[in-house]
Each structure stands twice: as C-alpha cells, then as structure tokens.
Amino acid sequence: MASSLYFNSFMIFGLALAILTVAPLAEAIAFFVFGDSLVDSGNNNYLATTARADAPPYGIDYPTRRPTGRFSNGLNIPDIISEQIGQSQPPFPYLSPVLKGHKLLNGANFASAGIGILNDTGIQFLNIIRMFRQLDYFEEYHRRVSGLIGSQKTGELVNKALVLITVGGNDFVNNYYLVPFSARSRQFSLPDYVKYLISEYRKLLMRLYNLGARQVLVTGTGPLGCVPAELAMRSTNGECSEELQRAAALYNPQLVEMIKGLNSEIGENVFIAANTQQMHMDFISDPQAYGFTTSKVACCGQGPNNGLGLCTVLSNLCPDRDHYAFWDPFHPSEKANRIIVQQIMSGSTQYMTPMNLTTFLAN
C-alpha cells in the first residue's frame, strides 16, 4: 500500500511537473501584422474606401464561406502563418469591435488595403490606414494592453511576438505607375524612386524596432509585372510587363541589403526577409509543377486574363480555385498563399535571408 501510494504521488508530481514545463511552450506567441491588401484581414471593412473585399465572391472558400475583407478566395498569408506558429486563431483586424480584452493578447492585424510606404500612395482609395497610422495604432495597442497586464508584461509580449510587414507593391502600382507622367515619376527616375522608398521603409522598420518588435518578417514585392492585371493592361505579347518587372528587380535586392544593414547596425537578427519575388516566380514560370492550370488568368475578374476591373458577383468565376495561382487580378489564391508560406517557414537561403522563419523562431 505504502509503496503504491508513494508511486502514485510521485506520478502525480511528475505529471504536474510535465504540465508546468509544457504549458508555456503550448502558449503561442502573439502575432502582429502590418501592410497592404496582401495581409489585410478586414480593417478596410470599417473605413470609407473603395479598397475593400467584403462582398462575394471574396471568401468563397473561407471556412465560413463568407467575405471577411481578406483579398483571397480563402485564407491569406497571415492566416496561414498564424496556423503554422500554433495560434488557435489569427489576430483580428485592429478596427474590429470584437478585438478587445484578452483577445488583444493574441496580437492584432493593422494592415489596410491600398496603402504603401509613402503617404501619397493609394490616395485614390481615400480613407485607408497609412503606414505611419498603423504604427500609431500599434502604440495605442501598447497602452490598451498595458492597462490589462501592465507595461512590463506588455513589453515582453511584444518582444516575443512575431511581426509580419508586407508593403511596397502599391508604391509602384498605385503611385509611380498609376497614371502616365505621375507626380512621382516626374520627380524621380525609377532607380532614385527605389532608393527613396527603401530609405523611407527603413525608417518605418526602425520605428517598429523602437516599439519593441524583435522578430520581424519582411516580405518583398512579388513579380509586379506578371499579375493578371498587368498582363491585361500593359503586356503586348502575353509576357510580364517589363517596366514593372524592372521595378521589382531593382527594389527587392535593395530591400534585402537594407535589412542586412539594419541587423548589423542593431547587432542582432531582428529582421528576416522573404524573397516573395522568387517564391511567386517559381509557380509563374512552371504553374503545372505546383498543381495550377494557369498563372496568367485570374480566377475572378473580366476582360483579358480576367485582369481588368474588380472581382465582383458579376465577374467570371472559376469553379476550382486551387487550379489558379491568382484569385483576382492582383492577389494570389489560398493555394498560392500556402506555397508562399511553406517557403517562408522552411525555405532555403535562396528564399529567406538570413534564415527561414522556423529557424528564426527557434533561436
């Protein structure tokens, strides 16, 4: 009797110890998201703007089968990253009235479709949350969470969190190249504009760092000239638009260099860069290898390549979204988003600088 009692309490003690040591690991880190439509999960639903995805057929493959404001047929990149880092649900849009109390501890999504690095990007979309404002909201988030758990614990939560920032594509598409002879294109040659964008982006990243971000995933732009919208509007021979490809080819390597420079200045790898151009290029050059029937035609849209105008209930809609790399004229399908996140998580140094996200979070 005595020995079995001893055995049992030892077991219980052991079990309790196991729970104590396992519990902190099981608790997922917080996740913060900044940027444009590639990562907006619905903030623009609450704003007076034309940049929105809150009507069908957006969300047709989302678990609820309803539009949420995500620019995808289903999940977007932050949703899939959230899944991969073990969160039970992705962070809510910061403007959502649902995001309050302890839900704030899971993180927040500050992204807003249409925005760019520069304040004058996306002016045609009127009321959107520009980058400086997203960071103002992040400061407000600190104050709100400090009220819940105190400022020291809030600081720790933010330090340990994963931060994703996806911005820059609109500075070309919805600014420099929006109209012929745009103000920015008269002000800057393309190489000088890229330099200016990178220097402004660097300031935004430093502000994130100063607000406590210590694990920041920065994505480059995709192959801007190859999206169905540009194939429809600019391409003469069905090939990617050379001018926009030139922009992406100048911008992406300089972004990586800027991030390397920031890390070495800080003396620590705070930022990792995802070569989203290469990730997209893989399935754009060989869609069949990734299970797509096409990367040139959007699933939802109208006109050549289904690349003109918006995706609405009146648009052509493909029956099987998994066969299309692009859901609408600008945004990847959920299937393509999954391929991109797979590379972010575990890709080689060809895709991820200086390391992939799995290695980054394990350090």
Ligand SMILES: *[C@@H]1O[C@H](CO)[C@@H](O)[C@H](O)[C@H]1NC(C)=O
């Ligand atoms: C954008 O606007 C804000 C607020 O007016 C300003 O603080 C910030 O410097 C501007 N950013 C750029 C890149 O001009």
Ligand SMILES: *[C@@H]1O[C@H](CO)[C@@H](O)[C@H](O)[C@H]1NC(C)=O
């Ligand atoms: C992720 O990065 C680590 C460290 O660089 C590397 O060992 C691992 O192979 C990477 N994953 C892949 C699939 O390359």
